[in-house]
Amino acid sequence: MGINLKDLTVIKPINLAELRGKKLGVDAYNMLYQFLSSIRQPDGMPLQNSEGVVTSHLRGLLSRVSYLNSEGIKLCFVFDGVPHPLKRRLLDERKERKKKAQREWEEALIVGDLERARMKAQQTSILTDKMIDETKEVLDALGVPWVQAPSEGEAQAATMVRDGILDAVASQDFDTLLYGAPIMIRNLTLSGKRKLPRQQKWINIEMEKIVLEKVLEENQITQEQLIDLAILIGTDYNRGIHGIGPKKGIKIIKECGNAEKCLEKLDQQIDNLDELRKMFLDTKIYSTKNVEVNWKEPVKSKTIELLCGKYEFSKSRVDNALDKFFGPGKGKAEQVTLGDFK
DNA sequence: CCGGGCAA
DNA sequence: TTGCCCGGG
Numbered sequence: 001m002g003i004n005l006k007d008l009t010v011i012k013p014i015n016l017a018e019l020r021g022k023k024l025g026v027d028a029y030n031m032l033y034q035f036l037s038s039i040r041q042p043d044g045m046p047l048q049n050s051e052g053v054v055t056s057h058l059r060g061l062l063s064r065v066s067y068l069n070s071e072g073i074k075l076c077f078v079f080d081g082v083p084h085p086l087k088r089r090l091l092d093e094r095k096e097r098k099k100k101a102q103r104e105w106e107e108a109l110i111v112g113d114l115e116r117a118r119m120k121a122q123q124t125s126i127l128t129d130k131m132i133d134e135t136k137e138v139l140d141a142l143g144v145p146w147v148q149a150p151s152e153g154e155a156q157a158a159t160m161v162r163d164g165i166l167d168a169v170a171s172q173d174f175d176t177l178l179y180g181a182p183i184m185i186r187n188l189t190l191s192g193k194r195k196l197p198r199q200q201k202w203i204n205i206e207m208e209k210i211v212l213e214k215v216l217e218e219n220q221i222t223q224e225q226l227i228d229l230a231i232l233i234g235t236d237y238n239r240g241i242h243g244i245g246p247k248k249g250i251k252i253i254k255e256c257g258n259a260e261k262c263l264e265k266l267d268q269q270i271d272n273l274d275e276l277r278k279m280f281l282d283t284k285i286y287s288t289k290n291v292e293v294n295w296k297e298p299v300k301s302k303t304i305e306l307l308c309g310k311y312e313f314s315k316s317r318v319d320n321a322l323d324k325f326f327g328p329g330k331g332k333a334e335q336v337t338l339g340d341f342k
Numbered sequence: 343c344c345g346g347g348c349a350a
Numbered sequence: 351t352t353g354c355c356c357g358g359g
Contacts, residue, residue, distance in 0.1 A: 059344090
């Protein structure tokens with residue numbers, strides 16, 4: 001789930017109005033996974049149609065997309081392609097953790113501990129290729145564009161922002177900054193409330209804007225140093241140096257200048273250092289060039305056929321969502337905000 | 343996660 | 351209006 005760069009980032013709270021008229025590249029996997037894991041019943045079961053086809057991801061997608069669209073925010077979904085081989089270790093670890101969570105979910109159900117059951121169920125979430133295909137089909141029906149990245153979606157999205165095709169990348173993951181996305185948006189949600197795991201507490205979640213240039217400026221480091229720092233802390237693609245977190249990491253990278261010198265000083269080693277850097281730095285290698293994105297009106301009949309027919313959503317819910325693409329709110333899209341968005 | 347419904 | 355709970359498929 002990326003690295004924790006929160007301590008080093010300059011976070012600016014942002015509201016929906018500031019995003020009006022903006023084109024956002026959505027880290028599709030990131031968003032769908034959140035839906036799949038959180039839209040669940042008390043016992044932990046996801047939503048499904050009468051044939052047992054899971055629909056939580058589509059349920060979340062419909063409300064998120066329609067709402068943001070009614071606010072004049074244009075989304076372009078960016079899907080992950082083939083993961084870099086160095087990610088294998090992480091993916092295998094995740095798979096094991098999910099197996100364990102599956103067992104614990106079943107155990108919690110037997111004991112009747114619903115809260116624990118739900119929590120464990122969330123951890124079992126696996127976004128399948130089928131779900132990804134279903135999502136693309138629904139997006140097509142809604143007229144919402146999507147892009148298939150050859151490798152990491154975040155690299156693709158970052159490139160599109162740098163190329164001026166999009167305004168920002170929407171993701172929870174700070175990796176987005178490593179890929180050089182000039183602007184990222186976190187917590188692209190509607191209601192600001194979220195339940196804290198294991199606790200009765202609710203906290204307010206605000207949308208956040210993070211400008212890469214400001215992060216570098218604030219820490220007095222270069223993009224290359226940010227990447228080296230992340231590698232020292234540990235990324236999805238490599239284990240970090242034990243005892244080095246954001247705090248010690250920033251200190252030592254500024255002191256030594258680059259990862260090699262840090263490693264020398266710490267008498268440590270990191271495999272594939274150059275390959276890791278290349279992946280974050282030469283993003284274009286891992287992105288498709290000349291992609292085009294177009295926003296269209298939803299095809300109502302197709303949307304209803306899919307969501308109400310195949311997935312058995314209620315007609316009123318789908319109608320309501322579709323209205324947000326046409327109804328009174330549509331005018332908001334025209335009130336494009338000016339300025340350089342920084 | 344989010345919207346609708348209903349209570350305060 | 352605001353807050354909380356529930357159901358969604």
